[in-house]
Amino acid sequence: MSGWGMPRPVFIVSDHTGLTAENIARALLTHFPGQPLRYLRRPFTSDAQAAQAVVSEVEALAASGERPLIFTTTTQPDVLEALQTAPAQVFDLLTENLRLLEGEFAEPPQLGAGGHHDMQDSEAYLSRMEALDFALATDDGIGDKQYGLSDVILVGVSRAGKTPTSLFLALQHGIRASNYPLAEDDFEREGLPAPLEQYRSKLFGLTIDPRRLHAIRTQRKPGSKYASIEQCEYEVRRASALFARLGLPVKDTTSASVEEIAAGVLALLRQSGRLEG
Amino acid sequence: MSGWGMPRPVFIVSDHTGLTAENIARALLTHFPGQPLRYLRRPFTSDAQAAQAVVSEVEALAASGERPLIFTTTTQPDVLEALQTAPAQVFDLLTENLRLLEGEFAEPPQLGAGGHHDMQDSEAYLSRMEALDFALATDDGIGDKQYGLSDVILVGVSRAGKTPTSLFLALQHGIRASNYPLAEDDFEREGLPAPLEQYRSKLFGLTIDPRRLHAIRTQRKPGSKYASIEQCEYEVRRASALFARLGLPVKDTTSASVEEIAAGVLALLRQSGRLEG
Numbered sequence: 001m002s003g004w005g006m007p008r009p010v011f012i013v014s015d016h017t018g019l020t021a022e023n024i025a026r027a028l029l030t031h032f033p034g035q036p037l038r039y040l041r042r043p044f045t046s047d048a049q050a051a052q053a054v055v056s057e058v059e060a061l062a063a064s065g066e067r068p069l070i071f072t073t074t075t076q077p078d079v080l081e082a083l084q085t086a087p088a089q090v091f092d093l094l095t096e097n098l099r100l101l102e103g104e105f106a107e108p109p110q111l112g113a114g115g116h117h118d119m120q121d122s123e124a125y126l127s128r129m130e131a132l133d134f135a136l137a138t139d140d141g142i143g144d145k146q147y148g149l150s151d152v153i154l155v156g157v158s159r160a161g162k163t164p165t166s167l168f169l170a171l172q173h174g175i176r177a178s179n180y181p182l183a184e185d186d187f188e189r190e191g192l193p194a195p196l197e198q199y200r201s202k203l204f205g206l207t208i209d210p211r212r213l214h215a216i217r218t219q220r221k222p223g224s225k226y227a228s229i230e231q232c233e234y235e236v237r238r239a240s241a242l243f244a245r246l247g248l249p250v251k252d253t254t255s256a257s258v259e260e261i262a263a264g265v266l267a268l269l270r271q272s273g274r275l276e277g
Numbered sequence: 278m279s280g281w282g283m284p285r286p287v288f289i290v291s292d293h294t295g296l297t298a299e300n301i302a303r304a305l306l307t308h309f310p311g312q313p314l315r316y317l318r319r320p321f322t323s324d325a326q327a328a329q330a331v332v333s334e335v336e337a338l339a340a341s342g343e344r345p346l347i348f349t350t351t352t353q354p355d356v357l358e359a360l361q362t363a364p365a366q367v368f369d370l371l372t373e374n375l376r377l378l379e380g381e382f383a384e385p386p387q388l389g390a391g392g393h394h395d396m397q398d399s400e401a402y403l404s405r406m407e408a409l410d411f412a413l414a415t416d417d418g419i420g421d422k423q424y425g426l427s428d429v430i431l432v433g434v435s436r437a438g439k440t441p442t443s444l445f446l447a448l449q450h451g452i453r454a455s456n457y458p459l460a461e462d463d464f465e466r467e468g469l470p471a472p473l474e475q476y477r478s479k480l481f482g483l484t485i486d487p488r489r490l491h492a493i494r495t496q497r498k499p500g501s502k503y504a505s506i507e508q509c510e511y512e513v514r515r516a517s518a519l520f521a522r523l524g525l526p527v528k529d530t531t532s533a534s535v536e537e538i539a540a541g542v543l544a545l546l547r548q549s550g551r552l553e554g
Contacts, residue, residue, distance in 0.1 A: 016540075028378060097368050101309060132440075163409075163413070172296075266318070
């Protein structure tokens with residue numbers, strides 16, 4: 001039983017990239033926070049031979065006393081059948097739900113590799129890549145003229161989270177997000193920064209705890225005025241006042257991930273009818 | 278039965294962002310390609326009251342003859358219980374597998390909202406944000422000195438897919454990816470471009486069908502020499518020859534998504550032992 005105490009092996013087996021399988025596995029395993037785990041990813045396991053290679057790995061680990069887990073999103077009968085012979089608990093993540101859907105739709109699922117292809121819906125894929133080009137071109141206010149083409153304009157002080165959020169919105173959701181970095185000039189004005197005036201309905205404010213901002217900026221430019229706690233407090237206070245005056249929707253990014261900030265932006269776009277669903 | 282013929286409503290209900298729930302739903306529904314669907318996302322449904330609001334929506338749609346589906350990753354008993362009262366097939370995506378895991382680990386899962394928090398593992402999150410800064414700083418070869426700090430260096434002609442791939446690797450996987458854009462000078466040399474010489478083991482080549490490259494570049498600079506089919510054919514041919522001469526791992530991006538290209542890079546990093554799992 002040499003395996004006791006070792007992080008338990010978690011195999012992620014997919015006939016494609018394995019991103020979905022790993023997401024589900026992590027969503028499940030996060031509910032057992034005390035368990036030490038190690039992930040072993042086996043993407044593109046798309047035939048019985050590849051599955052058998054995984055089974056052999058699992059057997060070797062089991063023989064040395066480890067207790068592997070297998071999570072798979074494959075829908076190929078021969079791959080599933082092979083995996084079921086491994087000395088491990090197999091989490092077949094799709095099959096049971098496919099059976100339920102077969103009943104709902106009164107038609108059999110189309111099984112086999114390649115069914116879930118990221119580029120299958122290639123119009124959606126192209127719009128993601130276009131949105132990414134867009135976000136890169138307009139990053140940090142260098143593309144004022146493109147505000148008119150934006151789905152959303154993220155407004156906030158430097159390093160409040162605008163760039164990661166806009167890239168994430170583009171890559172994951174095909175949303176065209178621009179940034180407007182608030183700076184000294186903007187705080188001396190009462191109303192909106194001039195380039196934003198006609199796009200008020202697209203604005204989304206990002207705020208952040210000044211101490212967190214201070215830490216982030218210090219990593220970038222240690223000892224600078226830009227990174228000082230006084231400057232950070234001043235900028236965040238003025239930005240918050242501006243957001244309040246304009247009645248902008250605001251998200252605090254201090255302890256939010258890009259996924260969470262993006263979810264807030266998407267919810268806003270949906271509420272205002274600019275995005276379906 | 279006014280609902281017949283309408284795209285069928287697919288509710289995505291999560292106590293968090295809903296990304297995992299939507300990924301699973303899409304992985305399942307892609308096996309029924311002929312079914313018209315519309316997605317209705319209800320993230321942050323984290324208590325019985327919020328769940329009841331979703332149930333009311335479902336009831337209204339069902340009353341007008343539609344047949345909604347509900348996909349949920351919630352693990353909160355009160356939310357699940359409420360959803361089960363809706364006139365819709367509910368796909369409870371985690372519960373059954375949590376029960377299996379409870380048996381495997383011989384301990385009960387920690388249920389409730391916030392269990393699956395993107396920033397819970399904040400070291401991993403910070404490394405993703407750092408990798409993103411890194412990718413942005415080194416995009417398109419402007420950061421030669423940072424090649425030493427890179428996990429991988431993507432090499433290819435302009436618009437072969439380097440930038441989206443490096444951003445995706447950073448945002449999703451915390452991988453530090455740099456780019457090296459191959460240009461005229463590089464093709465006149467026999468060996469590696471000078472800045473890359475000492476980092477050969479980190480190189481990953483991206484190639485693309487010249488006609489596809491021509492189409493992409495034409496969108497960007499119509500009628501230019503840069504976009505001409507002759508120039509595209511020349512560059513791709515010379516790049517491929519260079520990759521072959523150096524024995525680099527190469528991925529054809531012509532009909533691959535960033536997810537797929539990234540999976541190829543990750544597989545390489547794992548094979549060479551530079552990345553666990």
